Amino acid sequence: MATTLTERYISATITSLPPDSQEDVRAELEASIADAVESRLEQGEHPVEAERTVLTDLGDPAALAASYADRPLHLIGPRYYLAWRRLLKLLLAIVPAVAVGGVALVQIIIGAPPGEVIGQAISVGISATVHLFFWVTLIYVILERTGTDTPDDWDVDQLPEPRSTGAGRGEVVASVVFVGLMIAAMLWDRFRGFVWIDGHDGGMQILHPQLWPWAILGLVALLLLEVGHAVLVQLHRGWSTGLAVANTALAVVWVSVLLTLLGNGLLVNPEFMSLILPGGGSEPETARVVGVLFVLSVVGTAAWDITEGWRKAGREATRRGSSAGAAR
Template sequence: MKTSLSERYITATINELPAEMHDDVRAELEASIADAIMARIEQGEVRETAERAVLTELGDPSLLAANYADRPLHLIGPRYYLTWWRLLKRLLVIIPPIVFVIVAFAQVLAGGNIGDILAEAIVATISTILHVCFWVTLTFVIIERSGGDLGISWSVDNLPEPQDARRGKGDFIASLVFIGLMLAALIWDQTRAFIRIEGESVAVLNPELWPWAMISLIGLLVLEAIFALVLYTRGGWNFLMAAVNTLLSMAFFSWFITLLVRGELFSEQFTNLWSDNGVHEDNLYTLAVIFGFGIAVISIWDMIDGWVRATRSNRSAESKCGALAT
């Protein structure tokens, strides 16, 4: 004898439930399905048609079973979604850039060429991003499924302070001043030089970097000025601006670290100043480490600062939208 659609539906539903729920759910479904079918038959429908329509309205047995068991059908529900998303963004802003710079710097110390440095740093960064996304998400999935409580709740104390428009103007002016000083320093170093020994000018940067390497550096400074202008015009940070800022910071880091690894960054006259007492190579190595570490710290700080500001601006926008909605 062929099993009815109703019996097949009920069996499919209870098979996804704990054994102790089988009898109660079966009895409830048998009664509710029979009543719904009978109501349709009384309205003139054929039994087979009525049965199919009732079961179709009930939907997927797995979904119905999840409702009976109060089991979520999502990785992370609305209760923890915002906490997960905010934590994930914060970790992705901080950890991957740090890994990129540390791995690149370690390759510099190991004497690797520029190809090895970038390859190792990029691979390590991508791997870090995947690990951060996976482990953070897995942690919240476990918390969601186990019914744990993070003890995190929103309160009015979380509301951000209003942004002062004058602060944005001050940042814009400071950025332009800094960029102007950088350009002036480049020109002065190559024309007048900051170091003079016995009346002779000693340039810090290698004059052979002109024109193409220096033009690329000047181009990056111009892009920084354009970025500062766009940031000021739009009135604040967002995640797109933070991403562009990260790319610019990584471009500056790559420019300096590439020339540093190749030994092409400093002028020969400047490096000769470090060759006293027959320890030329050790002194140059120390100089490269100090300079590279300084560039790495500045790049990481700039990237993190941009993402932090973007996150604060996003929270402020969400609060304003919430206030307007109420």
């Protein structure tokens, strides 16, 4: 015996409902559908067309069942979406970069070839990104389905201070990535070398071999201080006179260290210099020109960094002064 469209529709609707509520929903739907069909029959519609129209108006049985069960039909709804997005953005800004840097560093230390280092780093970066999307989304899907409360409700205390000149989280992350790349480059230069020539055992170093280990450790410490300074600017929500002074001091130390090493012939590997300079570096005029260009670039970069720091500190002081005056 063939079942009617109404019976098929009701069966499709109640199948996914808890057993203890199926009969109640069945009775409710049978009554409401019958009333709706009866109303259309009184208006002169054909019985078959009336039934089809009523069932079509009710919509997809799965959607109707979800409304009875109070079950969401979205992966992550508005209740959790903003929290999911904030957490995902924070983790994506940190975890993949750290994973890529860590894997590249390990590969360099164990002496892997450049192609393998790059391939492994890219693979781990992609894998970390995919895992972050999957697991963070899965956590919030579970929270959505279980209706668990989260401590991420917004209130006015979370409003950020206006910040026109301070360093954002992106600048801190960029600083960390830059320092990681610099340290990785130093390790690569020491253990693998950047210049490969015939007849040379392994790659040739660009930095002077006598920099290892203490001078290199000092340079690494200066790089980490730069990261610490960026973090302080972020925590302070902008530049201040003290942070500008610290930035100036770091820049001066950098210039002093680099120029001292250059003046004592301890910055660049002599073999590398003799390889790249015309005449093997035997022409004093050529070496002098290269040295002057290096000094100008180092001093110019430091001067720009110092100027930017004081300019941002001045603008931040002006902004805060204006805010204080408006408050009074």
